[in-house]
Amino acid sequence: MTPPRIEDLDPSSTTLNSRRRAFTRALRLFREAAERVPAYKDFLKKARVRPSSIETEEDFAHVPLTDKPHYFSAYNLAELSWDGSLERSKYISTSSGSTGIPFFWPRGEEQDRVVGQKAQHLYTRIFDAQTGPTLFVNSFSLGTWIAGIEFFNAARWSAEHGTPLTIITPGIDKHETVRQIKKLSPLFSRIILAGYPPFIKDILEYGIECGIDWDQLDVRLLFAGEAVSETWRSWVLKMIGKNPNDLTLTANIYGMAESGVVAHETPLSQLVRRSLSSLTSPELPAATRVTGLYQFYPRARYFEVVDRDSLVLTANAGLPLIRYSTRDNGGVLWQNTLPASIHDHLLTLAREHAVPLTEWRLPFVYLYGRKDLSISLYALIIYNENVKYALEHSRYYARVSGLFTMSVVHTKQMDQRFKIIIELSPGTRPTSALRLALTDEIAKNIRVVNSEYAKLCSAVGKRAQPHLTLVPYGEIQTVRGKKHRWVQPTQR
Numbered sequence: 001m002t003p004p005r006i007e008d009l010d011p012s013s014t015t016l017n018s019r020r021r022a023f024t025r026a027l028r029l030f031r032e033a034a035e036r037v038p039a040y041k042d043f044l045k046k047a048r049v050r051p052s053s054i055e056t057e058e059d060f061a062h063v064p065l066t067d068k069p070h071y072f073s074a075y076n077l078a079e080l081s082w083d084g085s086l087e088r089s090k091y092i093s094t095s096s097g098s099t100g101i102p103f104f105w106p107r108g109e110e111q112d113r114v115v116g117q118k119a120q121h122l123y124t125r126i127f128d129a130q131t132g133p134t135l136f137v138n139s140f141s142l143g144t145w146i147a148g149i150e151f152f153n154a155a156r157w158s159a160e161h162g163t164p165l166t167i168i169t170p171g172i173d174k175h176e177t178v179r180q181i182k183k184l185s186p187l188f189s190r191i192i193l194a195g196y197p198p199f200i201k202d203i204l205e206y207g208i209e210c211g212i213d214w215d216q217l218d219v220r221l222l223f224a225g226e227a228v229s230e231t232w233r234s235w236v237l238k239m240i241g242k243n244p245n246d247l248t249l250t251a252n253i254y255g256m257a258e259s260g261v262v263a264h265e266t267p268l269s270q271l272v273r274r275s276l277s278s279l280t281s282p283e284l285p286a287a288t289r290v291t292g293l294y295q296f297y298p299r300a301r302y303f304e305v306v307d308r309d310s311l312v313l314t315a316n317a318g319l320p321l322i323r324y325s326t327r328d329n330g331g332v333l334w335q336n337t338l339p340a341s342i343h344d345h346l347l348t349l350a351r352e353h354a355v356p357l358t359e360w361r362l363p364f365v366y367l368y369g370r371k372d373l374s375i376s377l378y379a380l381i382i383y384n385e386n387v388k389y390a391l392e393h394s395r396y397y398a399r400v401s402g403l404f405t406m407s408v409v410h411t412k413q414m415d416q417r418f419k420i421i422i423e424l425s426p427g428t429r430p431t432s433a434l435r436l437a438l439t440d441e442i443a444k445n446i447r448v449v450n451s452e453y454a455k456l457c458s459a460v461g462k463r464a465q466p467h468l469t470l471v472p473y474g475e476i477q478t479v480r481g482k483k484h485r486w487v488q489p490t491q492r
Contacts, residue, residue, distance in 0.1 A: 019298070036083050065325045105257050126248050136167045137191060147255075151224070174199070196226070197225065219242070221251075224253035235397070258324065263295055263296035273290060275349060293365075293366040294366070303363075312324065375408050390445035393445050394442065407487065423474075424470055424473055443464075443466060
């Protein structure tokens with residue numbers, strides 16, 4: 001037997017009652033897994049869940065969540081696979097290990113097809129790759145980590161199904177990436193540069209140093225690995241001479257090693273995110289809390305929200321994910337559940353910006369800061385996104401590279417200290433004056449987006465202020481193949 005298939009992912013066939021249809025597919029996947037996945041069958045038996053009794057969304061909400069510690073780590077890979085066998089797996093990737101010990105994730109042809117279809121829609125309907133030869137520059141690591149192989153496979157699938165894409169794979173090497181782009185760019189109509197956001201910025205800066213005139217090239221930027229702010233997006237687009245208001249130049253991917261690509265930005269999702277600050281509705285998230293807003297295909301991914309803002313995913317991944325706790329905070333917006341005034345406003349916005357209405361049919365998923373990308377200071381949570389916001393809204397943003405690490409350390413008196421190490425931009429020297437100025441601006445800007453931190457500052461004064469260390473460009477080293485560690489362990 002083969003795993004259940006997912007129909008072709010065509011947004012035009014998605015209807016506004018897609019939530020009900022998405023649940024129907026999730027329920028079908030749950031029943032298949034309960035019957036054919038040995039580990040899941042045992043998991044439900046121990047939880048005393050009878051699969052035949054699960055019929056409605058309310059029933060499904062009582063099925064126990066799965067996660068790495070209590071489900072995937074409790075069984076071997078064969079037991080976690082369809083029919084207890086790995087024979088249909090084409091390859092195995094690993095998670096980044098940023099949240100613990102790396103885990104192995106088998107993947108097969110079905111997963112490549114689903115992600116390939118999503119990627120093809122993105123390349124052709126947003127990046128216009130169907131209109132001429134396009135160079136796809138894969139600057140993700142190509143080791144056992146999923147991003148490099150995922151985007152290579154997706155681009156190859158798209159190329160094999162009619163998109164005029166040619167792929168190069170320089171990986172995490174900005175010198176090789178820039179060398180290849182300089183050599184090959186005259187032969188192509190456009191370039192899709194894909195990579196981890198901080199590394200993409202490095203490539204663009206190094207390209208300028210090497211004489212690449214980015215504003216003369218049709219460059220599209222594809223990010224993955226972490227959310228990007230609108231300020232950061234505008235910064236890199238201005239850096240290469242592009243219009244920050246052009247919604248077809250960039251797209252960020254929401255993905256995870258467990259399932260691959262989960263959702264991606266579209267021109268519509270960017271419009272909605274930019275509009276959040278002017279919309280007030282209990283059904284919508286606050287603009288200051290949202291770190292990423294994407295659209296997803298309900299035929300392939302089913303989201304639930306539990307405990308107010310914890311995202312739970314059901315998807316036919318290489319190892320079937322049933323009510324999987326993603327560890328991400330956020331929410332889901334289904335168009336047919338929005339108030340009429342909000343629905344009509346967003347639809348009008350889409351029409352004004354000539355966004356294809358097929359995009360309007362896809363539901364949204366939005367993210368807040370991740371629980372494991374934060375520190376605890378005096379029992380309150382400060383997210384790495386708070387510090388990113390503070391730097392990006394500083395007068396001195398041009399003097400920093402964008403990389404930093406943050407931690408909480410304890411003094412000899414066992415007081416907590418909020419420590420941030422910040423990497424400067426090329427050519428900028430660390431000075432006491434710059435450190436003091438940045439300290440004041442970072443504290444002020446974090447108070448804007450983190451009300452609890454603002455209250456803490458009022459309560460404990462200077463003890464809540466960050467203690468900055470400025471280091472020259474290149475001193476914060478990223479680990480090849482892994483995401484940058486924004487948060488360091490608490491030091492005592």
